[in-house]
Amino acid sequence: MVVTVVGAGIVGAACARALARAGCRVTVCEARFPGGGATAAGMGHVVVMDDSPDQLALTARGRDLWEELAPVLPAGAEYRRTGTLWVAADDDEMAEAGAKAQRLAAAGIACRLVDGAELSRREPALRAGLAGGLLVPGDAVVYPPPVAAWMMEEALAAGAECRRGQVAVAVDDDGQTRFGDGTRLGADVVVVATGAATAALVPGVPVRPRKGHLVITDRAPGFVTHQLVELGYVKRAHDVGTDSVAFNVQPRATGQLLVGSSRQIDVTSRDIDAAMLSRMLARCLDYLPGLARASIIRAWTGLRAATPDGLPLVGPWPGSPRTWLATGHEGLGITTAPATAEVLAAGLLGRQAPLPAAALLPARLQPAPLPGGVR
Numbered sequence: 001m002v003v004t005v006v007g008a009g010i011v012g013a014a015c016a017r018a019l020a021r022a023g024c025r026v027t028v029c030e031a032r033f034p035g036g037g038a039t040a041a042g043m044g045h046v047v048v049m050d051d052s053p054d055q056l057a058l059t060a061r062g063r064d065l066w067e068e069l070a071p072v073l074p075a076g077a078e079y080r081r082t083g084t085l086w087v088a089a090d091d092d093e094m095a096e097a098g099a100k101a102q103r104l105a106a107a108g109i110a111c112r113l114v115d116g117a118e119l120s121r122r123e124p125a126l127r128a129g130l131a132g133g134l135l136v137p138g139d140a141v142v143y144p145p146p147v148a149a150w151m152m153e154e155a156l157a158a159g160a161e162c163r164r165g166q167v168a169v170a171v172d173d174d175g176q177t178r179f180g181d182g183t184r185l186g187a188d189v190v191v192v193a194t195g196a197a198t199a200a201l202v203p204g205v206p207v208r209p210r211k212g213h214l215v216i217t218d219r220a221p222g223f224v225t226h227q228l229v230e231l232g233y234v235k236r237a238h239d240v241g242t243d244s245v246a247f248n249v250q251p252r253a254t255g256q257l258l259v260g261s262s263r264q265i266d267v268t269s270r271d272i273d274a275a276m277l278s279r280m281l282a283r284c285l286d287y288l289p290g291l292a293r294a295s296i297i298r299a300w301t302g303l304r305a306a307t308p309d310g311l312p313l314v315g316p317w318p319g320s321p322r323t324w325l326a327t328g329h330e331g332l333g334i335t336t337a338p339a340t341a342e343v344l345a346a347g348l349l350g351r352q353a354p355l356p357a358a359a360l361l362p363a364r365l366q367p368a369p370l371p372g373g374v375r
């Protein structure tokens with residue numbers, strides 16, 4: 001099968017790797033360079049999330065695949081199983097931790113509730129008086145850009161071709177991709193993995209940009225040892241219409257701290273929003289007062305690709321069966337890229353998918369046809 005993959009973020013690179021290794025003739029077209037989009041801006045928290053059973057299945061499979069990849073990843077990937085400590089500020093959040101523990105345990109995900117005393121023993125830099133939390137020891141952290149580059153190298157080693165600097169301007173129903181320089185490329189199937197830019201390339205795809213800020217500090221080895229996330233994160237991340245911030249801090253292998261996170265829907269400017277950044281940092285300082293002693297080395301933003309139901313779009317785009325989507329991963333595309341590639345390759349090659357793939361099909365969000373049959 002001849003496949004064009006448009007976009008070499010971690011999702012496109014993972015799809016190209018899986019398809020090339022399965023024997024497809026793959027050409028990857030990337031406007032800039034592999035791993036340079038949201039993949040370069042993301043936090044790299046490999047985390048099991050449970051907003052829905054389908055999200056739980058996808059993230060759990062993604063985390064398992066990261067664990068399998070870990071021994072062969074390049075050193076620059078800095079993959080480490082730090083675990084996640086979901087922090088409960090009060091009794092209500094502790095009740096939510098308990099409910100989350102039950103959902104994860106029912107899916108076979110190891111986790112354990114910790115009380116306030118254990119929380120401060122494990123993470124002494126957290127402010128005193130927190131209620132406790134939920135420890136998920138199998139979660140991990142990774143530095144995504146070198147992984148996307150490595151996945152592309154693996155795809156090339158399996159016979160794929162990569163065309164950099166090729167900006168796709170249209171994907172036609174007959175498998176042709178048209179480029180800004182006037183050239184075209186034909187294929188049996190075009191996999192569109194262009195993240196937050198997808199709606200510009202395939203009109204009608206319900207993906208909206210959701211901007212996020214991150215900050216990296218100078219080195220503070222051992223200041224925190226788990227990925228720390230407030231339990232209120234899930235509620236804030238769900239509330240799509242409102243700008244939100246949440247306490248989310250990651251210890252990097254270098255000893256630096258990666259500090260997040262913020263969410264703003266339909267904001268496409270990549271500029272730092274000083275007010276948003278201040279809100280985000282204030283939230284984190286509230287949980288980790290000692291963070292005030294760290295110096296910020298760099299702050300940046302990235303655009304997540306949000307879908308209406310929080311699940312990615314993986315599979316054929318209705319009305320254009322040769323156009324397949326692998327997009328809409330919002331804040332979980334690093335975690336779920338390997339599983340997305342597995343689901344997409346299984347669908348394209350008629351194999352059994354490793355998890356219920358129907359929930360990811362773009363057809364679930366099929367737009368209503370416009371008069372005259374136009375989508």
Ligand SMILES: Cc1cc2nc3c(=O)[nH]c(=O)nc-3n(C[C@H](O)[C@H](O)[C@H](O)COP(=O)(O)OP(=O)(O)OC[C@H]3O[C@@H](n4cnc5c(N)ncnc54)[C@H](O)[C@@H]3O)c2cc1C
Binds near residue numbers: 032166169261330333
């Ligand atoms: C602040 C922030 C924090 C995050 N934290 C996490 C986290 O902790 N854990 C997690 O799992 N996920 C996280 N994410 C989400 C994750 O980064 C994304 O879901 C993931 O990187 C999406 O990968 P992608 O390949 O779909 O998109 P991208 O990485 O954006 O790649 C798309 C590629 O397509 C190319 N492209 C676009 N248009 C065209 C075109 N017309 N022609 C050719 N090429 C084109 C771009 O140049 C780009 O390289 C975070 C995201 C942000 C912004």
